Amino acid sequence: MAGGDRHGHAEEGGDEQAGTPAPALSELKAVVGWLQKGLPFILILLAKVCFQHKLGIAVCIGMASTFAYANSTLREQVALKEKRSVLVVFWILAFLTGNTLYLLYTFSSQQLYNSLIFLKPNIERLDFFDLMWIVGITDFVLKYLTIALKCLIVALPKIILAVKSKGKFYLVIEELSQLFRSLVPIQLWYKYIMGDDPSSSYFLGGILIILYSLCKTYGARATSQQCSEAGDICAICQAEFREPLILMCQHVFCEECLCLWFDREKTCPLCRSVTVETLRCWKDGTTSAHFQVY
Incomplete structure (x- = not known):
């Protein structure tokens, strides 16, 4: 009977443990509940941020759409080989050139073209959103230039450059483009991490610069x-x-x-x-x- 009592108590304890939720599960439920309660406030903040940066978001969406259109159209022309349309190729070239010039002219006061030659644009204080704006615009402009160079290669007649040899030029242009695009943001991030204020902590900035340099290691x-x-x-x-x-x-x-x-x-x-x-x-x-x- 003593053995039966012990067995009964063990089963009761097991039922209590089985009915008690695990600590990790309880914490997860608490986090989910907090997110559900705070979701309206998070959406309000997100809407406010999007409204404050509506111009930048609209420009980035437009540039992404332009890039996707030009990239896919050029790839189709390359696939046609000798049957490619020179008019379509030059239309892509003119379209990208017009978009780039219009963008740089609209924001000429910021001198965004300076970042293409490793100089700081004309912005008084470089905060995080300004940094992402400059980096994004610069990256899209460099992509446009890459596609433009490839358009010139596509338009060349086979007498000057054979069709089967053009693939190597596309590869070289793309590799050089990706290398240059990886170098351009360096000076912007260096300036942002170190800060423009002389009273800022140079020790912390130096450590962050070292970590950033390690992140730039490729291969x-x-x-x-x-x-x-x-x-x-x-x-x-x-x-x-x-x-x-x-x-x-x-x-x-x-x-x-x-x-x-x-x-x-x-x-x-x-x-x-x-x-x-x-x-x-x-x-x-x-x-x-x-x-x-x-």
Whole structure:
């Protein structure tokens, strides 16, 4: 009977524990309840912010639409090869040129074109919203210039440049464009992080600058340990690694060998997995829609 009593008490305790919600679940329910109560206030703040920056939001939406139209139209003309329409190509070029000049003229007082040559625009105090405005406009303008250069390549007759050779020029233009777009925001973020006020904390600004510089480090170089694990031999050229790169599938190859391989294939030479990060897929005239924030 004593054993039965103990068993009964254990079952009662188990029922109580099962009926009691877990602490994590209780906290999650509390957070959800708080969000439900605060949702109207959050929407009010969001509407206020959108109303304050309605001009900038409208301009960004218009520039994004313009970029999407020009990018898709140019890609279609590149796919037509020798049957492409020169009139359509020059229409894209004129359309982008007119949009860019009109934008820079409308906001000429801010001198937004200074950011294209690594200078600070004419803004008294650079706050976060002004920074995002300048970075966004500059990035779209650089995308327009990239598409314009590709339009000139498309318009060239085959006597001057063969159709099958134009893909390499599209690739070079796109790679240089992405490199330049990644460099332009640096001076703006440096000025914003350090601040214009001499009394601001230079120590904190210096630490943030170092962290920002680390975030700007690009590439996926293979370490010596990864090369050793791969046998120190490139599977493509069957020689020792020269500037080794590691793919997402953790296979290591020479950088030069990968560039030659990706001109023909879109997968890893060993496991055939798609290597999106290292794929050079800009030979069809496409311009990257990635927004270069920092």
